[in-house]
Amino acid sequence: xxxxxxxxxxxxxxxxxxxxxxxxxxxxxxxxxxxxxxxxxxxxxxxxxxxxxxxxxxxxxxxxxxxxxxxxxxxxxxxxxxxxxxxxxxxxxxxxxxxxxxxxxxxxxxxxxxxxxxxxxxxxxxxxxxxxxxxxxxxxxxxxxxxxxxxxxxxxxxxxxxxxxxxxxxxxxxxxxxxxxxxxxxxxxxxxxxxxxxxxxxxxxxxxxxxxxxxxxxxxxxxxxxxxxxxxxxxxxxxxxxxxxxxxxxxxxxxxxxxxxxxxxxxxxxxxxxxxxxxxxxxxxxxxxxxxxxxxxxxxxxxxxxxxxxxxxxxxxxxxxxxxxxxxxxxxxxxxxxxxxxxxxxxxxxxxxxxxxxxxxxxxxxxxxxxxxxxxxxxxxxxxxxxxxxxxxxxxxxxxxxxxxxxxxxxxxxxxxxxxxxxxxxxxxxxxxxxxxxxxxxxxxxxxxxxxxxxxxxxxxxxxxxxxxxxxxxxxxxxxxxxxxxxxxxxxxxxxxxxxxxxxxxxxxxxxxxxxxxxxxxxxxxxxxxxxxxxxxxxxxxxxxxxxxxxxxxxxxxxxxxxxxxxxxxxxxxxxxxxxxxxxxxxxxxxxxxxxxxxxxxxxxxxxxxxxxxxxxxxxxxxxxxxxxxxxxxxxxxxxxxxxxxxxxxxxxxxxxxxxxxxxxxxxxxxxxxxxxxxxxxxxxxxxxxxxxxxxxxxxxxxxxxxxxxxxxxxxxxxxxxxxxxxxxxxxxxxxxxxxxxxxxxxxxxxxxxxxxxxxxxxxxxxxxxxxxxxxxxxxxxxxxxxxxxxxxxxxxxxxxxxxxxxxxxxxxxxxxxxxxxxxxxxxxxxxxxxxxxxxxxxxxxxxxxxxxxxxxxxxxxxxxxxxxxxxxxxxxxxxxxxxxxxxxxxxxxxxxxxxxxxxxxxxxxxxxxxxxxxxxxxxxxxxxxxxxxxxxxxxxxxxxxxxx
Numbered sequence: 001x002x003x004x005x006x007x008x009x010x011x012x013x014x015x016x017x018x019x020x021x022x023x024x025x026x027x028x029x030x031x032x033x034x035x036x037x038x039x040x041x042x043x044x045x046x047x048x049x050x051x052x053x054x055x056x057x058x059x060x061x062x063x064x065x066x067x068x069x070x071x072x073x074x075x076x077x078x079x080x081x082x083x084x085x086x087x088x089x090x091x092x093x094x095x096x097x098x099x100x101x102x103x104x105x106x107x108x109x110x111x112x113x114x115x116x117x118x119x120x121x122x123x124x125x126x127x128x129x130x131x132x133x134x135x136x137x138x139x140x141x142x143x144x145x146x147x148x149x150x151x152x153x154x155x156x157x158x159x160x161x162x163x164x165x166x167x168x169x170x171x172x173x174x175x176x177x178x179x180x181x182x183x184x185x186x187x188x189x190x191x192x193x194x195x196x197x198x199x200x201x202x203x204x205x206x207x208x209x210x211x212x213x214x215x216x217x218x219x220x221x222x223x224x225x226x227x228x229x230x231x232x233x234x235x236x237x238x239x240x241x242x243x244x245x246x247x248x249x250x251x252x253x254x255x256x257x258x259x260x261x262x263x264x265x266x267x268x269x270x271x272x273x274x275x276x277x278x279x280x281x282x283x284x285x286x287x288x289x290x291x292x293x294x295x296x297x298x299x300x301x302x303x304x305x306x307x308x309x310x311x312x313x314x315x316x317x318x319x320x321x322x323x324x325x326x327x328x329x330x331x332x333x334x335x336x337x338x339x340x341x342x343x344x345x346x347x348x349x350x351x352x353x354x355x356x357x358x359x360x361x362x363x364x365x366x367x368x369x370x371x372x373x374x375x376x377x378x379x380x381x382x383x384x385x386x387x388x389x390x391x392x393x394x395x396x397x398x399x400x401x402x403x404x405x406x407x408x409x410x411x412x413x414x415x416x417x418x419x420x421x422x423x424x425x426x427x428x429x430x431x432x433x434x435x436x437x438x439x440x441x442x443x444x445x446x447x448x449x450x451x452x453x454x455x456x457x458x459x460x461x462x463x464x465x466x467x468x469x470x471x472x473x474x475x476x477x478x479x480x481x482x483x484x485x486x487x488x489x490x491x492x493x494x495x496x497x498x499x500x501x502x503x504x505x506x507x508x509x510x511x512x513x514x515x516x517x518x519x520x521x522x523x524x525x526x527x528x529x530x531x532x533x534x535x536x537x538x539x540x541x542x543x544x545x546x547x548x549x550x551x552x553x554x555x556x557x558x559x560x561x562x563x564x565x566x567x568x569x570x571x572x573x574x575x576x577x578x579x580x581x582x583x584x585x586x587x588x589x590x591x592x593x594x595x596x597x598x599x600x601x602x603x604x605x606x607x608x609x610x611x612x613x614x615x616x617x618x619x620x621x622x623x624x625x626x627x628x629x630x631x632x633x634x635x636x637x638x639x640x641x642x643x644x645x646x647x648x649x650x651x652x653x654x655x656x657x658x659x660x661x662x663x664x665x666x667x668x669x670x671x672x673x674x675x676x677x678x679x680x681x682x683x684x685x686x687x688x689x690x691x692x693x694x695x696x697x698x699x700x701x702x703x704x705x706x707x708x709x710x711x712x713x714x715x716x717x718x719x720x721x722x723x724x725x726x727x728x729x730x731x732x733x734x735x736x737x738x739x740x741x742x743x744x745x746x747x748x749x750x751x752x753x754x755x756x757x758x759x760x761x762x763x764x765x766x767x768x769x770x771x772x773x774x775x776x777x778x779x780x781x782x783x784x785x786x787x788x789x790x791x792x793x794x795x796x797x798x799x800x801x802x803x804x805x806x807x808x809x810x811x812x813x814x815x816x817x818x819x820x821x822x823x824x825x826x827x828x829x830x831x832x833x834x835x836x837x838x839x840x841x842x843x844x845x846x847x848x849x850x851x852x853x854x855x856x857x858x859x860x861x862x863x864x865x866x867x868x869x870x871x872x873x874x875x876x877x878x879x880x881x882x883x884x885x886x887x888x889x890x891x892x893x894x895x896x897x898x899x900x901x902x903x904x905x906x907x908x909x910x911x912x913x914x915x916x917x918x919x920x921x922x923x924x925x926x927x928x929x930x931x932x933x934x935x936x937x938x939x940x941x942x943x944x945x946x947x948x949x
Contacts, residue, residue, distance in 0.1 A: 002144055003041040005137070006199045006447035011039040012134040013442025018392075020130065022112040023080035025066075032112060033067050033075065040143045047143070048073070056097040065094050070102040072142050076109050084109045084116050095120075106142065134442060138203065157193075161281040162294035165190065168274045172265055181262040183420040187427050188229060189275070190294070191257060194431045197284035199438065200451055201251055207279040209246055210272075218272030222265040233258035235452075254453035257427070285435070288314050288369040291428045312366070312484040313575045316539055316582070317373045319609075320482050323567040323598050324537040324586050326377055329355060333381065337388055348389050355382065356406035361473050361534075362483035363464040364520060365414030368425025370483050371457065372432050375412055379436035382407050387443060401444045402437075409433050409457040413473045415464040422461045429457040465500045465519055475532030481524050484539040487580055488516035490549075505556065512552040515541050521553065521587075525561030528589060535566060537586035542571045545583050545621050547822020548834055551634040554619035558630040562590040565617040565629075567598040569609060583621065599623075601910070618917065620819050625914040627921045633820050635833035640923045641841035644804065646768070646797050646832045649684075649790035650696070651757035653748065655723030657716040658697040665695050672712045678702055680760075683784060684791035685769035689874045696789055698760065699753035707753070721752035759796055760789050766800035768808065769793065772828045777882075778890060779817065779828065780873040781809055782860070795832055803849050806856035809890070810897035813839060815912040840919035842900035852900070855893040862886040 003011075015035055022028045030050060037044035052068035067075035076091040078084065087109040095103060107118045117126040117139055126139045141147065155161075169186050172178070177185075196206040209228075214221045231239065232253040239248060267275075283290075336347050355378065362370045386404050398404065409429045416422035430453055441448030460472050464485075469475070488497060490513040502511035504519045517540045524536045543549055545568075557563045569584035588594070597617045600609035616629040638645065652658050659682060660668065668675055675697075682696035697713060707714055748756055764785040770793055772779040783800075790796050797804060807813055817828055821835040830836070844852075862868070862885045868876060876886060898905035898912070901919075906912045 004447070005202060006441075006449065008040055008137050009134045009199060009438075010441045010447045011445045012137045014395075014445030015039050016130050016133050017443070019112065025077050025079040028112070029066060029077045032077075037143065039137070040140065042143055054094045054097040057093055063090075063094060063097075065091075069104065069143075072104050073106045073108060074104050076107070078109070078111045080111045080113050082111055084111060084114065087111075088116065088118070155281055157281040157283040157286055157290055159290065161278055161283070162290050164274055164278040165294055168271060168278070171271060171274070175266065177263070177265045180419060182265075183423060184260065184262055185225075185265060186294075186420070187423040188258060189278075190424070191253075191427050191431065192228075193279060193281075193283045194286060194434075195253075196279065197282050198431075198434055199447070200253075200434065200449065201249070205249065207276075210276060210279060213246055214272065216269060216272070218267040218269045221267035221272050221275075226262075226264045229258045252452045254451075256456060257430075257453065286428075286431060288312075288317070288372050288428075291367040291369060291372065291424050294367065294424060312369045312539065314369070314373055315575045316484070316584075317370055319569055319584055319600070320370070320537045320539060320586075321374050321377065323600075324482055324535060325358075325480055326381075329381060333385060345389070348385065352382070352385055352389070352406060355385075356411075358479040359411050359413065359473060359477055361413040361469075361478050361481045363415045363469060363472075363481065363524070364483045364485040365416045365422070365425050365459065366484070367421040368414060368428045368457075368459070371412045371414055371425060372428045374482075375407075375409065375429055376432050376436065378407055379405075379433075379440075383436070383440050383443065386440065390444075395444050398444050398446070401441050401446045401448045402450070404444075405437070405440060405448075408455045410455045413458040413460075413478075415460050415462060415467055415469070415472060417461070417463050419461055422459050426457050426459045465504065465523065469523065469527045470530060475527050475530045475534070478528075478532050478534040480534050481527070481536045482538065483520070485517040485520035487541055489541070489543070490515055505552070507552055512549075514549055514552055515543055517541060518544055518549065518553050521585075522556055522561070525557055525563050525587070528563075529561055533589070533592065535586060535588045535592075536563070537567075537584060539582055539584050542581045542583045543822060545571075545585070545619060546819060547829070547831070548635060549822070550619050550820075551632040554632050555630070557587065558619075563587040564590050564593040565597060565619075565621075566593050567600075568617060568621045569600040570602060570621045572602045572609070585621075620913070620917075622819065622910050622917070623914050625918065627914075627918045628925070631917070631921055631925070633834065633838050633920060635831075636837035637833065639837045639839075639841075640920070641839065643836075643839075643841050644797055644799060646795050646836045647759055648757055648770075648832065649767075649792045649794045649796055650682075650755050650759050651792035652696065652720075653724065653756040654720045654752075657719045657723065658699075660695045660697075662693055668712060672710055675710055675713050678710075678713065680787045680789050682791055683767070683788050684793040685771060686793070688767060688769060688782075688784070688794065689780060689872060691872045698789060700755075700758070700760075702753065717752045721749055724749035724752065757792060760786075761796065761798060762786055763798070765790070766797040766805060766808070768795045768797070768830055770795055770830050772830065774827050775879055776877045777879060778809055778811075778814060778877055779830065780877045781805065782863075782873070795830060795836070802853040802856045803844075805860075806852045806893055807841060807897060809856070809859065809893070811894035811909070812897050812901060812906075812912050812916065815909040816916055818909065819913045838920060840916055840923055842897070844900055848900060852893070852896050855889070855896050858889040859886065859893055862889045 018035070019032060022032055033048070033050075034044045037048070048067055048069040050067055052065040054063050054065060057063055065074055066077040067073070069075075074091050074094055076087040076094075078087050088107065091107045091109060095107065098104075105119060105121050107120065109116045113130050115126070115128055115130065115133065115136075119125075126136055128136050165186055168189075169182060172182055172185075192206050195201055196204055210221075214224050227244075227247060228250065231243070231247045231250050235252045236248075333351065336344070336351055339347065358378070360371065360374050362368075365371055382405060390398060390404075409432075412429060414422070414425055416425060434449060434451075437448040437450060458472065460467065490498075490501075493501065493516055497516055498511070501514050501516060501519045504522050505512055505514055507514075517538065520538055521536070521540070521544070524538070528534060528536065544553055564587065565585060566588040567584075567586040569582075571581050571583055574580040574582050584600075595615075596613040597615070599612050599614055599617060599621065601612065602609050612623075614623045616624040618624050618627070618629050619632055660679065665679060668679075678697050678699055679695040680698045682694045684694070686692065687694060697716070699707065699713075699717070707717070748754065761784075764783050766781060767784045767790055768781045769779065782805075784790065797808075816839050817830060817835050820838065821831055822829045862883065863873075863876060865883075865885065868883060868886070875881060876883065895905055901912075901915055906915065
């Protein structure tokens with residue numbers, strides 16, 4: 001009986017592996033081709049001869065064909081690395097010298113590692129390496145007496161291919177074919193395209209059927225697809241005897257994917273062409289990017305944004321699953337491979353049982369990318385393991401390769417809120433399983449396919465924050481929880497989402513400001529506390545590890561759920577389409593965490609991470625380094641060190657009616673010159689950093705009589721009052737049923753010339769922008785003076801000294817800002833309560849202060865140089881344009897401030913913030929040895945200990 005193509009492909013894969021080192025023409029050619037023909041189930045001696053003599057060559061020469069299959073094939077073999085063009089010319093000479101009756105159709109030139117096959121009738125060529133022989137075996141169909149099919153030159157499926165399915169989805173939906181039936185149709189087509197290129201049935205069988213058995217206008221395509229779905233759901237013995245032969249050629253797939261009967265879709269020629277275009281791609285080696293791209297092609301941008309849904313690129317997935325489980329599994333496997341004792345085989349078998357028993361759970365699985373990559377990597381580990389258990393010399397003894405694999409998709413669990421991606425996840429895992437089975441079969445030279453599909457992954461459709469995860473997978477049976485929960489900030493959540501987070505977090509009061517992803521961390525911790533022994537790792541927005549969210553989330557994880565950080569990736573730029581800065585955090589139950597915690601840091605935004613090992617990691621993702629690893633920095637109402645109070649600038653809440661740009665100011669003064677007395681420069685972060693001017697009406701000392709003489713100004717005051725009253729009315733109509741506006745709101749509307757927050761300095765003051773670009777190494781701060789009024793986009797330090805400036809602009813303070821402060825998108829957000837008030841100031845002597853002040857003045861002098869006079873602070877602090885003298889002045893100041901904290905200074909920002917964190921702990925958690933000491937005494941003790949250190 002002739003071998004099937006899956007059997008031939010499996011044999012070809014083994015042949016490639018067996019001969020990957022062959023290179024010598026004289027010594028290895030005959031064995032090479034004897035086994036090559038055996039791949040097709042053909043005895044070479046029956047069909048081809050070696051060294052066939054040819055007489056009638058040019059110039060009366062004689063020669064010998066290396067391998068000759070009369071009427072079909074000339075083979076000219078060379079040693080590895082030689083020029084195959086010379087071999088091809090030689091083969092063509094032989095062809096001309098042969099009698100017409102036995103001239104072959106094909107010429108093959110080969111150097112063991114490269115194949116070049118030429119069809120002399122059609123002039124088609126195949127060129128491929130030995131390793132790809134299994135992909136091109138049907139080019140040699142003539143060996144078994146079958147006409148070589150003219151396969152199209154198919155490109156591998158890529159996001160553009162999946163976008164074609166997305167286009168098909170959109171056009172059918174616009175035509176009224178929508179909802180569940182459309183999503184199921186698309187998932188079925190995805191599987192069929194995959195099956196058409198992976199040996200589930202003969203290659204391109206669906207493409208040929210689609211081209212030849214459906215009408216060009218597409219009007220019968222819907223009915224034909226419905227018939228095909230029925231056939232794929234029916235076992236051969238249960239099919240009608242009169243069934244169309246082309247349909248009957250399709251195998252039985254399973255009783256789930258194609259079981260449900262759905263309405264027949266109506267197609268036209270344009271929709272048929274889209275499906276044909278998609279079919280021309282090679283879907284045989286689909287990657288997770290395909291599933292994610294299909295998901296994003298179908299789910300509209302508005303829905304994705306509301307759900308915080310973005311598919312996870314493989315780069316990010318590997319950052320999670322490597323340190324979570326895969327790295328350790330490979331370390332254990334390599335140790336077992338290295339064993340030489342008699343128990344090695346038993347240990348490998350026990351290891352196989354161990355990995356087969358693992359379970360994987362993604363409670364925000366989307367289109368299944370995490371599960372797909374994890375399953376693929378686990379199957380590859382198993383394949384390598386089976387190659388160790390069954391070395392090459394014993395593989396021919398394996399009678400049934402299907403009995404070797406113990407891993408299957410039923411050990412993979414997921415929850416997804418939308419139907420369509422949940423269906424993609426299930427089919428994607430089946431497809432990944434088939435590829436893994438094919439690869440394993442290739443190793444043993446035997447086909448392996450689990451068709452019909454029997455075992456299914458466990459994908460539950462529903463809201464993961466409402467579902468009891470134990471109903472999906474009991475925690476005692478769960479090995480790993482991982483994924484990429486939705487990216488939705490606290491201010492972007494819907495009312496329902498915010499209610500979910502507050503219910504799960506149980507923070508009390510106003511409910512906190514946690515990002516949506518925090519709910520997955522909390523629920524996962526609760527889930528494992530219910531009897532689980534697994535570990536957790538999620539991709540998250542980096543805001544959960546900085547800013548005010550840290551003090552809200554991490555005590556819940558550390559103290560209530562008794563979790564510890566096992567590994568983490570510090571902030572990196574999301575590799576997908578979403579412009580998000582992310583972290584990855586892996587958690588283990590206390591007592592089960594690894595001794596060494598792995599930390600991955602990113603020196604550059606696009607570079608590879610640098611790994612370090614630590615005894616303990618804080619919630620801010622740096623080494624605890626002697627401090628309490630569970631300590632979090634909470635908002636402080638006043639400075640914990642002996643420092644001046646920092647204040648927010650003026651906030652008018654005026655609807656813009658009190659504020660003027662240059663044109664508006666000139667217009668007002670042209671009709672009302674007396675208003676100039678009441679206009680003062682109004683400087684916010686933008687004006688301070690980038691230049692430009694604004695003015696604000698400062699009317700607190702303007703009497704009623706004087707205001708009456710300024711009708712244009714008075715009209716603006718009336719508009720301010722109307723604006724404030726409008727805000728009160730809007731609050732009263734708020735659907736959240738907020739309480740009625742309080743006395744402050746009513747008073748503000750009643751006094752429209754007053755500001756909501758008033759800060760009008762009467763002496764020079766230090767100004768700090770509340771938001772600073774992440775690109776800047778330093779937050780640019782500096783002095784302003786009256787009559788300037790600072791806006792609420794800045795903070796103000798009155799009576800500031802050069803020493804204050806020195807410390808606040810130093811690398812140490814910037815390190816505290818970067819690690820402890822929050823972010824606005826990716827920019828640094830300077831918070832009074834969280835950054836300034838919690839910052840541990842250094843204890844100094846007068847001499848130290850004087851030295852530092854000299855260096856601080858050098859920074860200001862560098863800014864004021866004539867060549868820098870026309871530059872804005874944004875220009876001067878742009879990392880690509882920062883003047884050399886300014887850079888040097890800052891570095892000298894940094895070193896001096898560092899030495900106020902530690903005599904030897906610090907190697908980097910992480911060392912700075914770790915030291916500052918210990919000082920913070922000493923300030924807020926006085927030692928048990930002096931529980932009665934007051935705060936000031938505790939500060940003095942902490943500073944003294946710092947100096948001694």
